[in-house]
Amino acid sequence: MNRKIYLSVFLVALIIGLMVALQFRTTSSIEQGVPFGRSQELSVELNQLNAEKKQLEAEVEDLIQKIQQTTKGQAEAKEVLAGELKKARLDAGLVAVSGPGIEITLDNPSAGQNKDPGDTMFVIRDEDLLRLVNELNGAGAEAVSINGQRIMATSEIRWAAPFINVNLTRIAPPYHILAIGAPKNLTSALEISGGLAEYLQSLGAQARIQPYENITVPGYTAPIEFRYAKSIKGE
Amino acid sequence: MGILSWVIILGGLAIGVLVGLNVPFLIPQLYAKYLSVAILAALDSVFGGIRATMEDRYDNTIFLTGFFSNALLAAGLAFIGERLGMDLYLAAVVAFGVRLFQNLAIIRRHLLKK
Numbered sequence: 001m002n003r004k005i006y007l008s009v010f011l012v013a014l015i016i017g018l019m020v021a022l023q024f025r026t027t028s029s030i031e032q033g034v035p036f037g038r039s040q041e042l043s044v045e046l047n048q049l050n051a052e053k054k055q056l057e058a059e060v061e062d063l064i065q066k067i068q069q070t071t072k073g074q075a076e077a078k079e080v081l082a083g084e085l086k087k088a089r090l091d092a093g094l095v096a097v098s099g100p101g102i103e104i105t106l107d108n109p110s111a112g113q114n115k116d117p118g119d120t121m122f123v124i125r126d127e128d129l130l131r132l133v134n135e136l137n138g139a140g141a142e143a144v145s146i147n148g149q150r151i152m153a154t155s156e157i158r159w160a161a162p163f164i165n166v167n168l169t170r171i172a173p174p175y176h177i178l179a180i181g182a183p184k185n186l187t188s189a190l191e192i193s194g195g196l197a198e199y200l201q202s203l204g205a206q207a208r209i210q211p212y213e214n215i216t217v218p219g220y221t222a223p224i225e226f227r228y229a230k231s232i233k234g235e
Numbered sequence: 236m237g238i239l240s241w242v243i244i245l246g247g248l249a250i251g252v253l254v255g256l257n258v259p260f261l262i263p264q265l266y267a268k269y270l271s272v273a274i275l276a277a278l279d280s281v282f283g284g285i286r287a288t289m290e291d292r293y294d295n296t297i298f299l300t301g302f303f304s305n306a307l308l309a310a311g312l313a314f315i316g317e318r319l320g321m322d323l324y325l326a327a328v329v330a331f332g333v334r335l336f337q338n339l340a341i342i343r344r345h346l347l348k349k
Contacts, residue, residue, distance in 0.1 A: 006243050009243055010243045017247065017249065018254055019270060021255025023270050025255070026264070
């Protein structure tokens, strides 16, 4: 019985000593370090920030992907736009083009042809050139120029005595008209009996038609300015 | 209370302190609070035991069970209080603290009576 009491007292003393020593060490380590509440606060904050960081990283990745997609799309769009621009410039007649076609040389009746220069009242006028351009376009000409002036949608061919203005530029005889298209079609459109060539020749003008394998029609070079026309939105 | 009992008590304390000081790990800060309350309860039991010895009604079983159950209960109370968001360990501190001082006072009187 006595031994039992001694054993239990010894056990209790041992445990108390152990607990006190442990607690002493723990408390002194806490005092040295960060207070427990603070460290808990900080660890909670750290966890929150870590979660936030993870979220932000995911967002960054997402955005990077979006940027990549956009840039990819941009490059494609650029290409498409460049192609579109090229085509539009071609359509508008802003670039020089080359291909099979014909060259028409027109000149007023030379003074030496008729004995009396006064008799040659006929000179090639704007209407003749207009008709010529009209015939060429009707025959499928894809690009027409007169003395280096490309005929475009807004080109005028206008009598401004004693010259003819094309694209606001004076041109003087002899007139060299270049037209790209099927040479055969273009030639036959002009040389058809009772056609324009015959008509001009009958008036004494010199008209020569020459087909070419490859001719180059210059582009329109002056700046184009729309002061009144505005494109409709969405087109 | 012979010399043997003092040797046993002091020896147990010394071994416990030595082991506690040399154990390679520390109690995590989270549990330090529970341990402190448990120590308070254990001390209360010890002083209760001393008082019972002086009143000649010491019961070894009551002493041992009281020692462990008080310590565990106090720590458990602190733990539950923590979970409930309430400083329940204060209740243990107050209760055991009051009893501890009562026991001490009684022990002092017994010692003075001798």
